[in-house]
Amino acid sequence: MDKKYKIQNILILFLLFILINGCQKQKAGITLAGSNSITPFAELLAEEYMLINPQSRIHVQDGGSTAGIVAIRNNAAHIGMCSRPLSPTERDLHSVIIAKDAIAIIVHPKNPVEDLSISQIRLIFSGKIRNWREVGGLSNPIVVITREEGSGTRDSFQKMVMGKDEITLEALVQDASGTIRQLVADDPNAIGYISLGLVNEKVKPLKIAGVEPTFKNIENGKYTLVRPFLFVFKCEPEGEVKTFLDFVLSKRGQQLLAKEGLVPVIQE
Amino acid sequence: MEIKEKVIEKILLIIAFSTILILALIAFFIFEQGSSLIWKVGLKNFILGDRWVPSKGEFGILPMIVGSFWVTFGALILGIPLGLSSAIFLCEWIPPMVAMFLRPAIHLLAAIPSVIYGFWGLITIVPIIRNYLGGPGLSILSGSIILGIMILPTIISISEDSLKALPPSYKAGALALGATHWQTIWRVLIPAARSGILASIILGMGRAIGETMAMIMILGNAVKMPSSFLDSARTLTTNIGIEMGYSTGDHRQALFATGIILFFIIMILNSLAIIISRRRTR
Numbered sequence: 001m002d003k004k005y006k007i008q009n010i011l012i013l014f015l016l017f018i019l020i021n022g023c024q025k026q027k028a029g030i031t032l033a034g035s036n037s038i039t040p041f042a043e044l045l046a047e048e049y050m051l052i053n054p055q056s057r058i059h060v061q062d063g064g065s066t067a068g069i070v071a072i073r074n075n076a077a078h079i080g081m082c083s084r085p086l087s088p089t090e091r092d093l094h095s096v097i098i099a100k101d102a103i104a105i106i107v108h109p110k111n112p113v114e115d116l117s118i119s120q121i122r123l124i125f126s127g128k129i130r131n132w133r134e135v136g137g138l139s140n141p142i143v144v145i146t147r148e149e150g151s152g153t154r155d156s157f158q159k160m161v162m163g164k165d166e167i168t169l170e171a172l173v174q175d176a177s178g179t180i181r182q183l184v185a186d187d188p189n190a191i192g193y194i195s196l197g198l199v200n201e202k203v204k205p206l207k208i209a210g211v212e213p214t215f216k217n218i219e220n221g222k223y224t225l226v227r228p229f230l231f232v233f234k235c236e237p238e239g240e241v242k243t244f245l246d247f248v249l250s251k252r253g254q255q256l257l258a259k260e261g262l263v264p265v266i267q268e
Numbered sequence: 269m270e271i272k273e274k275v276i277e278k279i280l281l282i283i284a285f286s287t288i289l290i291l292a293l294i295a296f297f298i299f300e301q302g303s304s305l306i307w308k309v310g311l312k313n314f315i316l317g318d319r320w321v322p323s324k325g326e327f328g329i330l331p332m333i334v335g336s337f338w339v340t341f342g343a344l345i346l347g348i349p350l351g352l353s354s355a356i357f358l359c360e361w362i363p364p365m366v367a368m369f370l371r372p373a374i375h376l377l378a379a380i381p382s383v384i385y386g387f388w389g390l391i392t393i394v395p396i397i398r399n400y401l402g403g404p405g406l407s408i409l410s411g412s413i414i415l416g417i418m419i420l421p422t423i424i425s426i427s428e429d430s431l432k433a434l435p436p437s438y439k440a441g442a443l444a445l446g447a448t449h450w451q452t453i454w455r456v457l458i459p460a461a462r463s464g465i466l467a468s469i470i471l472g473m474g475r476a477i478g479e480t481m482a483m484i485m486i487l488g489n490a491v492k493m494p495s496s497f498l499d500s501a502r503t504l505t506t507n508i509g510i511e512m513g514y515s516t517g518d519h520r521q522a523l524f525a526t527g528i529i530l531f532f533i534i535m536i537l538n539s540l541a542i543i544i545s546r547r548r549t550r
Binding site: 062063064065066067070143148149150151158166169170171172173174175179183186187189190 | 324395484
């Protein structure tokens with residue numbers, strides 16, 4: 001019995017601690033919240049920005065594009081990060097494209113398949129093509145991996161590839177691009193989609209209808225699986241938020257993003 | 269002095285009651301957030317619907333309920349024999365020197381964070397299953413193995429306690445009647461400690477059903493009805509865990525509603541455990 005009370009007291013102290021901490025959170029600085037796909041890039045931008053302006057503080061939180069929109073509506077964040085075009089109900093918000101990102105369809109490096117058409121990808125992800133043999137690979141069942149409902153990457157993939165078709169319910173669901181990359185790197189029969197900036201040597205990005213996902217092909221519009229990375233604001237950005245946005249859109253900010261595999265929006 | 273005692277007593281009372289208040293608040297918010305969606309979709313469609321497509325407004329959690337039970341069942345198949353035999357070994361055969369190491373080790377098993385279990389499963393068990401048994405490896409089987417290990421400390425420590433709590437006369441009597449040590453354990457001690465052992469299993473089940481992080485990493489989270497132990501599955505908890513960050517509107521309410529169902533399942537299991545272990549003490 002004694003032990004139980006002890007645990008209760010610790011719990012209560014802990015809750016009080018959280019409460020107190022929660023109240024102190026309103027510090028000066030800018031808070032960004034939203035898309036998991038943009039978060040790593042936003043963190044880089046924030047670090048660089050804080051190097052130039054050591055007195056400012058920028059906090060980056062992930063949670064998903066939709067959560068980011070909710071956060072700015074509730075004034076919980078200054079900038080929402082959104083990795084899909086705004087939906088009609090979100091059009092009242094201000095948005096700025098900070099970069100463009102390609103979605104790469106990735107497979108295991110040992111998979112002999114190099115090239116798929118959009119319609120083949122759609123058939124694979126809707127569960128109608130179930131064996132690699134049908135698209136010129138080895139005779140193995142395809143393991144489809146997708147992001148979870150509500151993810152900006154999934155929304156973009158749904159719009160650009162699937163159209164009205166549904167991603168098969170048999171697909172494995174993972175809640176982060178990094179996990180998808182890891183699973184595809186481990187499983188010779190897997191296929192998944194992640195941001196091109198996150199592709200590494202452990203996975204192989206497929207050509208789409210013969211077009212390789214390269215910088216050049218994204219810029220000249222040949223590679224079509226491209227989505228905007230948005231910063232979303234409740235009202236016209238001003239003050240420090242504006243300074244940060246200007247930095248992101250500056251040559252230095254854009255170069256930083258380009259180095260990480262994104263397509264800059266401001267040409268040099 | 270007396271006043272001080274009284275004040276301290278009252279403060280402790282208030283603190284103690286606040287835990288109940290917290291529980292009540294949690295229950296209230298889950299119900300407040302989730303119940304409207306259950307009314308909207310209909311309880312029957314919600315629990316027995318087999319399609320979960322939030323973007324199209326389809327909220328059926330049957331695959332998750334089934335998934336939860338498959339994984340839990342698998343964990344028990346592994347956890348009960350292992351846990352029970354460890355408990356018997358710990359209280360009947362083990363030399364005191366070995367017990368000094370083994371008991372803390374088992375307690376340590378309970379202290380390992382579940383994300384570590386998940387990670388370990390992902391890099392060891394999942395590839396083994398993928399390579400030797402086929403499928404994606406992220407499967408009910410992998411999840412059951414990990415969960416089976418995770419519930420061991422619960423099963424072992426409670427079963428051991430209930431075996432130890434038996435009056436020594438049981439054992440002495442059985443041995444005096446000429447029963448061997450094993451016969452004594454199997455025919456006398458285990459039946460006598462039955463309710464405690466059952467309670468340990470039910471509490472282990474509760475732990476298994478509630479486990480989230482490790483299962484998100486290992487089960488693959490597909491939302492279809494599982495048909496074999498090598499299929500990927502999604503449990504009630506992982507459904508909440510994986511989609512909560514991104515959800516809004518009806519989708520978010522549906523996740524709270526999933527929590528309501530989970531709440532009931534856990535309540536039933538815990539009440540069962542309490543009822544069974546009370547019977548023991550009588």
